[in-house]
Amino acid sequence: MTGALDGKVVLLTGTGRGMGRVAARRFAAEGAIVAGGDIDAAAAAQTLELIKADGSGPGSAGPLDVTDEDSVRAWVADCAA
Secondary structure, three states: OOOOOOOOEEEEEOOOOHHHHHHHHHHHHOOOEEEEEEOOHHHHHHHHHHHHHOOOOOEEEEEOOOOOHHHHHHHHHHHHO
16 A cells, blocks of 8 residues: 655654654654654654554654744754754
């Protein structure tokens, strides 16, 4: 089965909980590679584990503080790598 987003890379913030977690799982279910980030890196990692348990992936999760420009730059650079 192919998804509407097969091969696309999606960078999502706030993936540790709530709407960010739901969005990450939905994008992954449609075939996207999800690069998620959250200020709570452990919660973002849990979302990545849920994505894998759903049978989707690959993806990544990392620490991200959107109020800190250096944090955002580092996260984007990690996602690009």
